[in-house]
Amino acid sequence: MGEDRSSRKEAIMKAALSVFSQHGFHAARIEDISREAGVGKGTIYQYFSSKEDLFRAMLIDGMERYVRILQSTVEEEDRVRDRIRVLFQTNLYLARTNSRAARVILEGLTGLGDEMHDWFLGLRENILSSLENLVREGIERGELRPVNPRHAAYLLLGVLHTLAVAGMMGETEDETISDMVLMGLEPR
């Protein structure tokens, strides 16, 4: 029964991602989400207190999945430079294959109240910390030039973002960009 609840909630969130991605927050209709989820309209309100609440939950869930995928990918590599490289690649790949979702996530910040804004800043800070640690480790191992780790983390995040936008836009960049960035970071 707890299973049922859980799976039903997930079905709704999945449908929400689909519908919000296609129409954006305001144009998406609760009824469409309920139909896509295969539940009644009222049922959604058993799991989420409002449309906005559902959007928040979906956004948070989506982002956390996204970050988790990136993390797991990174952990498979040993050398820091390879980690950065697969980070870029996977990021681009995900953005390409989920361009609609990526777009609605980018949109998600506006008009959704300070609570979300703060949550987003927190998530961003987490990612920056991870990247910072990655750079610091690279420096310690001698794989990267001794730059300011915080600033390098910003640079990496920026490129991640750019590649996401590029993927979203349907552009097919190869990995030369990451090479250039790494060149700026590598020793010598």
Place this chain on the structure above:
Amino acid sequence: MGEDRSSRKEAIMKAALSVFSQHGFHAARIEDISREAGVGKGTIYQYFSSKEDLFRAMLIDGMERYVRILQSTVEEEDRVRDRIRVLFQTNLYLARTNSRAARVILEGLTGLGDEMHDWFLGLRENILSSLENLVREGIERGELRPVNPRHAAYLLLGVLHTLAVAGMMGETEDETISDMVLMGLEPR
């Protein structure tokens, strides 16, 4: 008379920027814009055919101003590396001082039809070309390492975007990022 028309239209667009920035497209109400512009509700429809038309006009106008400011700033510098540096600085400064506007512009891409999407891609392509030319010139002058100019342009745009988001978020990055990027591009 042409002046009056013109100034009234500008007043409306200015008010639109303000209101759209605060609430986003859907939550913004025409009546609020008209009040802020100091005109009647109906007057807006003398200059713009719909809420969406007004939003589009405001977005295009805002972006063109933004790009024009960046261009004029760049032209004041002589060396390519300095141009890139002021480009980053000005971009960050503008994003910081117009964070609300920057946010609505970033949001602007979603859900506004293919016409806008195409216009945006066109603008993006223009900017990329300019950056590409900048890099090419830098390479010719020996100021930059002989990288693929197109890819370098992508990198630069990405950093511009990132800095804009950083500025938008109220973060106060210094210019170390641009230094790192430039290190990745500089000869040797």
Place this chain on the structure above:
Amino acid sequence: MGEDRSSRKEAIMKAALSVFSQHGFHAARIEDISREAGVGKGTIYQYFSSKEDLFRAMLIDGMERYVRILQSTVEEEDRVRDRIRVLFQTNLYLARTNSRAARVILEGLTGLGDEMHDWFLGLRENILSSLENLVREGIERGELRPVNPRHAAYLLLGVLHTLAVAGMMGETEDETISDMVLMGLEPR
């Protein structure tokens, strides 16, 4: 349940007839209809897709009721001349007692698109055919002079219309008109 739906739809159409009759199509407000029907504004849109759709449905329903009443009245008489006489009488009676409804129905033809226009022509043709058959039967039975049945049907419809307008206007004609018409049709 089907009952509930049905009765609610009927309540709305009844209220629509009342309100449209009082103010005409454009001046009638959906909110007034919903109030008179005792339902919420939105409920109307569960049963009818637009104000115009509601008007059409009401018009068609009203006309069909009207025609049905006339038909049932006619069928109670045996002789053709008596049928024509009760046709005129009932028509005048209905127009008198439903003058507002009659007016909005007469108005209904204007500005409602070709679909309605075609529907109306079809209804008119049906009525003309019935009248034509009535005249033909009268001729065969020797009750009427051998006139062109089609043209006689036109004449009868014309008088029906006139009497309807007269009834609508509150005038109280007696049946002398039908006598005159019948005189024009009777043998010899």
Place this chain on the structure above:
Amino acid sequence: MGEDRSSRKEAIMKAALSVFSQHGFHAARIEDISREAGVGKGTIYQYFSSKEDLFRAMLIDGMERYVRILQSTVEEEDRVRDRIRVLFQTNLYLARTNSRAARVILEGLTGLGDEMHDWFLGLRENILSSLENLVREGIERGELRPVNPRHAAYLLLGVLHTLAVAGMMGETEDETISDMVLMGLEPR
């Protein structure tokens, strides 16, 4: 100058007839009328106090023209039966060639206040009186059977109306109807 005023007013009423005929009262826009009349929007309010006032004036003017044409046609004939015959013919012809105008006049009665309703009843009464006199004269001359003149007038008006609707609908009746009516009225 008085001429100018007069001709300008006529131009506006002519344009009003055209535009009201095409769209009906509510859907017609003052601006379209002013454009078609070749005057400024405000100018209309120098001659008419409101849209409704203009509609009234146009309706009255149109009906009076209509009646005047019918009268002049009738006066050209000598025998009563021929007068009735040309009355039917001209009426049908006018309705055919001015079907749009005929339609808006038929529509005109609804929702325009009691003042118009009264005016219309008065006009109708005038026409009925004329027809009544015509019938009376026909009886005195022995051209018509000694029927109740008032009731015969009703019959004639009814046929006029029917023929008008038929003409409006684009139907092409010949004059058999008038023959039938006359048969009902002729002596013996």
Place this chain on the structure above:
DNA sequence: AATGAATGAGCATTCATTCAT
């Protein structure tokens, strides 16, 4: 718990009318 019929707040847009020029 699940449903979906019912609800009504909310808003873009139109257009008759005014009035400064």
Place this chain on the structure above:
DNA sequence: TATGAATGAATGCTCATTCAT
């Protein structure tokens, strides 16, 4: 007198949310 830019009242329709079943 003529104009048309400016105005804002008025209303059809949508859709998030509720609640009786």
